[in-house]
Amino acid sequence: MTERRISQPSRLSRAIRAITEPQVRRILVVDDEELIRSALAKFLRSRGYEVSTCDSGPAALEALEKEKHVLMLADVRMPGMTGLALVPAALAVDPDLAVMMLTAVNDAPTATEALAHGAMDYLMKPIELSDLAAAVERVLHKRDLSIEQRKVERLIREEVAAQTEELQRERTLLHGVVVDVVKALVKAQEAKDPFLRGHSDRVADLAASIASQLGLSDDAVEDVRLAGRIMDVGKIGIRESVLNKPGALTPEEFDHVKDHVRIGLDIVASLKPLARILPAIRDHHEHFDGNGYPHGRKGEDIDLGGRILAAADAFDALTSSRAWRDPLTPAAAIEFLMERRGTLLDPKVFEALHVVVTRRKTLQFLDAVPE
Numbered sequence: 001m002t003e004r005r006i007s008q009p010s011r012l013s014r015a016i017r018a019i020t021e022p023q024v025r026r027i028l029v030v031d032d033e034e035l036i037r038s039a040l041a042k043f044l045r046s047r048g049y050e051v052s053t054c055d056s057g058p059a060a061l062e063a064l065e066k067e068k069h070v071l072m073l074a075d076v077r078m079p080g081m082t083g084l085a086l087v088p089a090a091l092a093v094d095p096d097l098a099v100m101m102l103t104a105v106n107d108a109p110t111a112t113e114a115l116a117h118g119a120m121d122y123l124m125k126p127i128e129l130s131d132l133a134a135a136v137e138r139v140l141h142k143r144d145l146s147i148e149q150r151k152v153e154r155l156i157r158e159e160v161a162a163q164t165e166e167l168q169r170e171r172t173l174l175h176g177v178v179v180d181v182v183k184a185l186v187k188a189q190e191a192k193d194p195f196l197r198g199h200s201d202r203v204a205d206l207a208a209s210i211a212s213q214l215g216l217s218d219d220a221v222e223d224v225r226l227a228g229r230i231m232d233v234g235k236i237g238i239r240e241s242v243l244n245k246p247g248a249l250t251p252e253e254f255d256h257v258k259d260h261v262r263i264g265l266d267i268v269a270s271l272k273p274l275a276r277i278l279p280a281i282r283d284h285h286e287h288f289d290g291n292g293y294p295h296g297r298k299g300e301d302i303d304l305g306g307r308i309l310a311a312a313d314a315f316d317a318l319t320s321s322r323a324w325r326d327p328l329t330p331a332a333a334i335e336f337l338m339e340r341r342g343t344l345l346d347p348k349v350f351e352a353l354h355v356v357v358t359r360r361k362t363l364q365f366l367d368a369v370p371e
Contacts, residue, residue, distance in 0.1 A: 025140070026050040026067065030060040030074040030086065031102065036125075040073060043129050044136070057081025057089070064093045071140060076103035076110060084110075087117040098143035100135065102127065199316060204228030206356065207312035213352040214308070224305050227280040231309055234264025258293045261285055280305025284313060289343045299346075307346040311337070311353045314344065330357050 027049045031037045034055070041051040052067065054060040058081060060072065072090055076083040087099050101114040104125040111122040120139045123132065208225035216224070235243060238260050242253045249257065265282055268274050283297060283306025290298030292310075302310075318333035328336065334357055341347040 026052065026069045027136070028060060028063055028069045028072045029053045030055075030057070030072060030078070030083070032056065032075065032078045036075075036102075040127075040132075043132065047133055047136075049136075057083070057086040060086060061089055061093060064090055064097070069094070069097060070143065071098045071100065071136065073100050073102055076101050076114065084113060084117055087114065087119055091118045096143065096147055098139045100139055199320065200229050200232060202316045202320075203231070203309065203312045206316060206353075207308050209356045210308050210312060210349065210352045211305075213355050214304075214349070216304075220305075223277050224280065224308055226274075227277040227284070227305055228309055228312060230268065230274075230277075231264065231281045231284045231313075232260065233267050234260035234262065236267075237263040258285070261294045277305065279303035280309055282306065284309035286310065287344050288346045291343070302346070304349075307349045308352075311345050311349045315353060315357070330361060333357075 025048070027044055029037050029040045029044070029051060030053075031040070032055050037053045037055065041053050044051045052063055052069065054063055056078060057074075060074065063069070064072070074083040074086055074090075078086075081089075083101055083103075087101075090097055090099065099119045100121045100123060101111075101119045102123055102125055103110065114122050120142055121135050123135055204225045205228075207228040208221050211221045211224040238257055242249065242256055245253070261282065261284075265278065268278060268281055280303050282294075283303040286292035286295065286297045286302045286306055287310070288299060288302065288307065290296050292302075314337060315330075315333055318328045318336060319330055321327050334354055337345060337350060337353070341350045345353075
């Protein structure tokens with residue numbers, strides 16, 4: 001990325017150089033008096049400008065549509081469309097057009113109204129040609145500065161947007177790498193225990209379905225799914241003899257197993273892209289009645305993602321084979337967990353789990369029915 005910026009000029013610098021390129025300096029003189037039009041045009045041509053003339057507002061708008069002009073000198077008082085009415089209409093055709101108003105009326109309110117309509121200056125008739133030349137140069141300089149400022153601001157916005165998009169791509173790539181590394185650790189741990197193989201993926205998908213059933217946003221659903229895939233990464237630090245023990249664990253062994261939550265948090269906490277799912281990983285073994293671990297959180301003090309993962313984890317554990325027991329059927333697992341609403345599980349999360357499991361059973365039945 002750095003090499004690209006050094007070796008190639010940025011879009012912003014190229015555009016700023018382009019702003020300074022010469023432009024055709026064409027002026028439109030609009031006045032219903034032919035003598036004034038001719039005199040102004042002759043003088044301005046002598047100053048090196050290209051000049052067009054019109055005798056009315058509608059003719060001026062037509063001229064602006066056909067050719068690019070940098071400045072319009074317009075009389076205020078003209079029959080039909082007045083100069084004040086012409087100004088906003090002309091700026092609608094060309095927002096970059098500089099406008100100067102000419103009038104024989106020494107009227108401050110008219111001047112103020114002309115400037116409010118978008119004019120940049122206001123000159124009184126009869127006009128001193130030296131004053132006109134200075135005013136034209138002043139207004140054109142102001143116009144150029146305004147155009148440059150708008151272009152630079154636009155290009156800065158585009159450059160910032162491009163850099164932001166590039167940074168977001170880099171963050172997304174980093175996030176993907178981090179997640180892949182952590183998932184690889186989980187898979188490596190599961191590979192050591194045939195009874196746990198595929199557990200994290202099943203929990204993740206079930207948890208995401210529960211989250212969706214609860215009406216969580218798409219982003220929140222995907223966060224729950226990700227947390228489910230890596231919540232047991234801390235088991236990489238648990239002794240295999242304890243993880244694979246076929247019988248009941250001793251109190252010391254159970255305390256050792258519970259330590260996988262802390263180990264997992266230590267691993268994930270060091271990875272900033274995963275910071276938002278830390279609460280769900282922290283709380284996935286908390287019980288709704290406060291008898292879980294590691295902190296004994298209770299009720300809605302438990303992160304909602306953690307409550308969802310607890311339900312998905314419990315269901316998958318009950319319906320999976322273990323060394324010391326056969327798996328329960330989904331219906332038996334739901335019946336077992338139904339009795340633990342309000343103790344092990346959040347009742348509303350259990351209801352969502354029940355709906356998801358029932359729906360899955362219905363879909364499996366429909367798939368099995370011959371057409």
